[in-house]
Amino acid sequence: MKGRTVFLSLLAIVIAMVLILAPACSSKTTTSASTPQVLRANLGSEPDTLDPNQAAWAQDLTVIGQCFEGLLSFKTDGTLQPDIATVVPSTSNGGISSDGLTITFHLKNNVTWSDGTALTANDFVYSIKREVSPSLACPYASFYFNIVGAQAYYSSASDTSDQQAALAAAVGVSAPDNYTLVIKLVAPQETILDCMALWAVDPIRSDIVAKYGDNNWTAPPNYICDGPYILTTWTHQTELVLKPNPNYWGTKPKLQEIDFMEITDANAALAAYQNNQLDIVAVPEGDYKTYLNDSSYANQRLLVNQLATFALEFNCTQAPFDNALVRQAFACAVDRNAFITDVQAGVGKVTTGWIPPGMPGYDASAGSQYDFNPTKAKQLLAQAGYSDPSKLPAVTYTYANTTDQTTLAEFLQGQLQTNLGITVTLNPEETNTYQSNINAGDFQLSWFGWIADYPDPDDWLLSEFTTGGGVNQTHYSNPSFDALAKQAESDLDNTTRLSDWDKAQTMMLADAPIAPIYNSEGFSLVKPWVKGLDASTIDYSLPGDRFYDQVSIAAH
Amino acid sequence: MTRFVIRRVLWLLLVLLIISLVTFLLMHLVPGGPWARAKPLPPAVIAAIDAKYGLNKPLYVQYAKFLWGILHGDLGISYSYQDRSVTQIILQSFPKSAILGGTAFVLALIVGISFGMAAALKQNTWIDYVCVMFSTIFASVPAFVLGILLVIVFSVILHWLPSGGWGKPSDIILPAIALAALPAAYIARIARASTLETMRQDYVRTARSKGLKERVVLVRHILRNALIPVVTISGPEFAALITGSFIVESIFSIPGIGRLFVSSVFARDYGLIMGTTLFYAFIISIANLVVDILYAVIDPRIRYD
Numbered sequence: 001m002k003g004r005t006v007f008l009s010l011l012a013i014v015i016a017m018v019l020i021l022a023p024a025c026s027s028k029t030t031t032s033a034s035t036p037q038v039l040r041a042n043l044g045s046e047p048d049t050l051d052p053n054q055a056a057w058a059q060d061l062t063v064i065g066q067c068f069e070g071l072l073s074f075k076t077d078g079t080l081q082p083d084i085a086t087v088v089p090s091t092s093n094g095g096i097s098s099d100g101l102t103i104t105f106h107l108k109n110n111v112t113w114s115d116g117t118a119l120t121a122n123d124f125v126y127s128i129k130r131e132v133s134p135s136l137a138c139p140y141a142s143f144y145f146n147i148v149g150a151q152a153y154y155s156s157a158s159d160t161s162d163q164q165a166a167l168a169a170a171v172g173v174s175a176p177d178n179y180t181l182v183i184k185l186v187a188p189q190e191t192i193l194d195c196m197a198l199w200a201v202d203p204i205r206s207d208i209v210a211k212y213g214d215n216n217w218t219a220p221p222n223y224i225c226d227g228p229y230i231l232t233t234w235t236h237q238t239e240l241v242l243k244p245n246p247n248y249w250g251t252k253p254k255l256q257e258i259d260f261m262e263i264t265d266a267n268a269a270l271a272a273y274q275n276n277q278l279d280i281v282a283v284p285e286g287d288y289k290t291y292l293n294d295s296s297y298a299n300q301r302l303l304v305n306q307l308a309t310f311a312l313e314f315n316c317t318q319a320p321f322d323n324a325l326v327r328q329a330f331a332c333a334v335d336r337n338a339f340i341t342d343v344q345a346g347v348g349k350v351t352t353g354w355i356p357p358g359m360p361g362y363d364a365s366a367g368s369q370y371d372f373n374p375t376k377a378k379q380l381l382a383q384a385g386y387s388d389p390s391k392l393p394a395v396t397y398t399y400a401n402t403t404d405q406t407t408l409a410e411f412l413q414g415q416l417q418t419n420l421g422i423t424v425t426l427n428p429e430e431t432n433t434y435q436s437n438i439n440a441g442d443f444q445l446s447w448f449g450w451i452a453d454y455p456d457p458d459d460w461l462l463s464e465f466t467t468g469g470g471v472n473q474t475h476y477s478n479p480s481f482d483a484l485a486k487q488a489e490s491d492l493d494n495t496t497r498l499s500d501w502d503k504a505q506t507m508m509l510a511d512a513p514i515a516p517i518y519n520s521e522g523f524s525l526v527k528p529w530v531k532g533l534d535a536s537t538i539d540y541s542l543p544g545d546r547f548y549d550q551v552s553i554a555a556h
Numbered sequence: 557m558t559r560f561v562i563r564r565v566l567w568l569l570l571v572l573l574i575i576s577l578v579t580f581l582l583m584h585l586v587p588g589g590p591w592a593r594a595k596p597l598p599p600a601v602i603a604a605i606d607a608k609y610g611l612n613k614p615l616y617v618q619y620a621k622f623l624w625g626i627l628h629g630d631l632g633i634s635y636s637y638q639d640r641s642v643t644q645i646i647l648q649s650f651p652k653s654a655i656l657g658g659t660a661f662v663l664a665l666i667v668g669i670s671f672g673m674a675a676a677l678k679q680n681t682w683i684d685y686v687c688v689m690f691s692t693i694f695a696s697v698p699a700f701v702l703g704i705l706l707v708i709v710f711s712v713i714l715h716w717l718p719s720g721g722w723g724k725p726s727d728i729i730l731p732a733i734a735l736a737a738l739p740a741a742y743i744a745r746i747a748r749a750s751t752l753e754t755m756r757q758d759y760v761r762t763a764r765s766k767g768l769k770e771r772v773v774l775v776r777h778i779l780r781n782a783l784i785p786v787v788t789i790s791g792p793e794f795a796a797l798i799t800g801s802f803i804v805e806s807i808f809s810i811p812g813i814g815r816l817f818v819s820s821v822f823a824r825d826y827g828l829i830m831g832t833t834l835f836y837a838f839i840i841s842i843a844n845l846v847v848d849i850l851y852a853v854i855d856p857r858i859r860y861d
Contacts, residue, residue: 049638056593137604139597155600157607215639236640236648237811238722263720263809264819268707271719272809275711432824435592451595463598470598 035555036256039530041280041542042269043260046237050218052202053131056139058541063260064199065540066242066548067225069250071105071124071181072197074546076536078307078359078455080197084111084119084226088193091492100188100492103196105181111249113205114230121175123203128173128183129153131200134164136214140200142470143453146192148172148184187490190497194454202226228253228549237262253549254532270525279527279553280542285404288345288523297525303347304522304535304543307455309356311514312412313448317475320393321444324511325384330445331370331515332377333419334412340518343411349519354460354505356519358537361457361501367509367516374419381420389421398443400435401428408447438473448473448514455538457501458489465508476513529556557852560860561845568841572834576626579833580619583826590635590824609635622830631834632827636820642831646813650835652722653800653812659728660735661790661797668740669786672747673779676755687744695741703734703807720809731808735801739793743786751782784855791847795840 047060052068055061071085080088086106089095095104111119132141132150134157145151153167172184185192195201205224212222220231228250229242242258261277263269266284273281283291291297312330314321321327336350349357353366378389386392397412399405406428413424424445429437438446453459463469466485467477481504488500509516524543526533532551535543544551590611591602606612610621625632631642640648675687694702710730711719721727754760755778763773800814813832820828851858 046637048636051638054638056597134604135608137601137608139601139605141604142598142601154604157604218639235723235811236637236645237815238809261721261809262811264815265806265809267704268720268807268809271707271712272721275715275719277719277721430588430822432588432592432822433586434588435594435596436588439592439596449594470600471596473596 035529035553037254037553038257038259039255039280039548039551039553040259040261040278041545042263042272042278042282043240044262044266044269044282044541045264046262047240049215050223050231051214052199053127053138053204054136055199061199061540062542062545063231063240063242064202065227065546066229066258067223067227067231067245068199068202069227070197070199070202071107072193074197074455074538076534076538078538080193084108084203096492100490101185103183103185103192105183105196107179107181108249109179111226112247113224113226114245114247115224116247117205117224118178119203119226120178121181122178123205124181124201125173125175126206127204128201129168129171130204130209132171133168134159138200140198140453143195143198143200146185146187146189148186188492189490190492190494191454191456191458194456194459198454229258251549254552255548258548273525273527276527279530280533281525282542283523283525285344285407288347291523291525292345292347299528300525302522302524302526302533302535302543304524304539305349305356305358305537306520306522306539307356307359307452307537308449308520309351309354309516310447310449310518310520311354311516313443313446313474313514314512315441315444315446315474316477316513317441318444320384320386320395323384325380326386326392327512327515328370329377329380329384329420330416331367331512332373332380334415334515334517335372335419336517337372338415339408339411343407344518347523348521351516351519352509354509354514354516355457356452359452359455359457360498361460361505363502363505366502366505370509370512370515377420392422394425395422395445396425396427396443397445398427398429398434398437399447400431402431405447441473441475446473449520452537457498457505458485461485461501461504461508462489465504465513474513476508476511478507478511481507481511527556529554557849557860561849564845564848568838568845571841572837575837576622576830576834577619579830580615580622583824583829584615586824588824590826592824609633626834631831634820634825634828636823636825636828642827645816645828646831646835649811649813649816650799652810653805653814654798656728656731656735656804656810656812657794657798657800659732661739661794663732664736664739664743664793664797665786665790667736668743669747669783671740672744672749673751673782675744675748676751676782677774679752687748691741691744691748693741694737695745697737698803699734699738699801700803700807702737703731703804706730706734707807720807722810727808727810731804731810734807735797735804739797742789742793746785746789747782750785751778754778754782757781780854784851787847787850787854791843791850792840795843799836799839 043059043062045059047063048057049055049060050063052064055064069083072080072088073083075081082088084107086108087093089103089105107121113119131138132144132154134154141154149167149170149172153171156164156167174182176182203226208222208224209217220234223231228245228248230245231240232243233241239262240260244253244256263272269281272278314327316322340346340348340350352368352370353363355361381389397409399409409426413426416422416424437443450460462485463471465472465476466482484500484504488497491497522543530551531554533544534547534550539545591597591605610618622632634642634645637645671687671690675684678684707719710717717726717730760773760777763777800812802814802818805812805815816828817832820832852860
């Protein structure tokens with residue numbers, strides 16, 4: 001009696017709770033008269049920092065991109081446009097001096113910060129010096145080492161504060177008046193304007209940073225910015241809410257609120273999208289096929305090309321990959337079309353070249369000698385001295401043990417077995433360990449990917465393939481390549497510069513320290529009521545996140 | 557009793573010191589580091605960042621600095637969340653895990669004890685079979701399977717409850733159920749076994765033969781004694797629940813400390829790893845101490861000196 005009563009009353013309580021709470025929590029639909037102009041997207045994880053000088057992760061940039069505007073920015077085709085600057089400096093308008101060593105920016109004089117203060121060139125001077133300051137150790141500081149005195153100042157952490165102050169004063173950025181910014185370079189560099197369009201040199205308010213400290217000024221309401229949106233709430237690990245900047249100098253945005261959720265699990269984000277809690281969501285790779293073939297999502301699918309290339313990576317200092325013929329054989333042995341069709345469900349584009357389509361320097365015929373050809377692959381291997389593949393030294397493929405990378409590893413292993421007769425051992429490692437091992441050169445065969453920092457070949461070839469380059473994981477070393485790269489780096493004639501980079505890319509691909517496989521595509525679902533989304537290759541981390549101020553929400 | 561508590565607190569401090577040393581050593585022995593990125597940072601930048609955070613100093617210097625900070629109540633800074641200190645991060649995220657864990661704990665206790673006792677009192681009837689089946693099923697189903705099932709049914713298909721997040725009361729329901737299922741199953745089994753044993757004790761038969769109402773026998777005699785084993789596992793269970801579950805917090809996007817604990821290890825966020833590990837150790841030790849004190853309260857036969 002007692003047991004049964006307890007049991008049944010408990011059941012009744014639970015059912016009652018669900019019935020009472022459920023209708024109160026179901027999602028509402030809006031009328032056409034009252035559609036709130038709110039965009040809800042998933043950032044994926046908590047931003048590391050919202051300080052433009054210190055930011056490096058893509059999700060940090062998505063938020064910073066809404067709140068800050070810099071001198072220049074990119075259009076969707078990768079060319080530059082002026083934001084705070086009046087025009088893009090060039091040799092013809094006098095913005096770039098004839099020797100290429102002095103860049104002059106003229107600023108608009110009607111730009112205001114979110115607290116109403118006028119924005120001046122001093123805010124840029126402060127930001128650039130802070131970016132290369134020794135105490136902050138900013139991750140993108142090296143992009144600005146071509147500014148006079150920048151590298152010396154950055155390396156002065158062990159000097160006295162007087163010495164540091166002197167070095168700071170010697171950095172080649174100055175503001176002769178409130179609306180002019182002058183930058184002095186060590187060597188001419190065509191792409192310095194691309195670097196000036198990055199978030200890392202967005203203007204910063206020196207008085208705000210001085211008042212609240214380097215790490216606390218990014219918390220609302222201290223976070224004073226100059227872009228179309230301001231950060232009104234940041235509930236840590238949960239969401240960030242942005243609202244329009246009341247003192248924005250430009251066209252007021254249509255969207256009245258952006259909610260960036262911080263849902264770390266990709267499947268949980270997908271469930272939230274299906275429950276109408278999100279308007280945009282990235283589709284996890286395992287679900288590509290489902291959502292590509294489901295016709296009920298026909299008007300919600302969004303595929304966006306990315307300026308990203310992924311490639312097989314060889315350690316050129318370890319046998320058997322110290323032999324270029326072996327590397328070339330491996331490059332011919334992977335059926336890239338099968339990868340895109342079978343593993344990626346058609347999402348992504350096959351490539352044999354390194355520089356992706358959609359940016360200057362792209363060469364459609366680059367690497368065509370590595371088109372899939374098992375016969376040629378075996379011939380190359382025989383030329384290298386391994387007509388019997390079993391005589392090849394043991395090959396291990398090292399990778400990070402995420403789901404996507406594991407699928408890829410198994411695919412590559414199968415391809416090399418079928419097409420070359422080589423048994424590759426798989427070596428999965430925990431992600432952080434893997435990254436650290438790769439950077440230390442502790443691998444034979446692995447995977448390499450690059451996503452553009454800015455759309456120009458010198459972001460793709462300099463530090464990746466020059467001898468001793470900061471990101472040269474393959475330990476590739478070719479003096480002719482180094483010479484070409486050095487020449488192209490400081491060439492101000494864009495035509496000869498790009499042709500030099502093209503020659504450099506061809507030279508590198510001939511040596512095959514990497515074997516490009518595909519250019520990635522982002523696959524997202526977007527609710528049909530989101531209008532005006534401009535997704536392109538220059539997105540930070542979410543589709544269209546550079547231009548959310550042009551988005552509006554239709555009635556639904 | 558007071559001397560007992562004082563001795564235990566002193567042991568607690570020693571345990572925390574040893575744990576901090578072991579964690580610190582393990583943390584630095586594990587390959588990888590906080591600055592390993594898919595897009596590698598140039599070596600000059602890494603050197604500068606290491607210098608900024610003192611990571612280029614010898615290990616004993618770093619450990620000493622950490623201990624010195626602890627003595628001043630400063631758990632250090634986080635490399636993943638640069639605008640907050642570790643203390644702030646823990647203080648902000650722990651209450652959410654605690655609320656969720658506390659709710660799940662209460663739910664598990666209520667469901668587990670009532671099912672377990674009902675099964676024991678009605679042994680070999682359909683109630684008993686249902687309760688044993690319930691406890692077997694939910695002891696075997698992992699929390700993430702149950703969590704995802706709940707999200708699919710109640711959120712994606714029925715649109716009754718939110719699929720995740722934190723802030724509204726309705727956000728607690730699904731994650732609390734997912735978290736509570738396993739502890740409820742264990743508690744039900746233990747409650748059933750111990751109630752069965754208590755029911756057969758002589759003093760219960762004496763109470764019944766005295767003519768006491770069944771309800772009085774149940775509450776005054778059976779319940780208190782049957783609950784001792786339940787209290788034993790409740791302490792660590794409570795500590796485990798309020799410190800958060802990585803899996804449930806990830807599925808339901810709850811900004812709790814469980815997620816932080818695991819993600820900080822993956823990110824090699826040394827400050828946060830030390831802070832959360834010591835915090836966990838502290839909570840578990842306190843929970844065990846409270847359980848030991850509760851024994852003395854529930855069962856007068858137990859005495860400490």
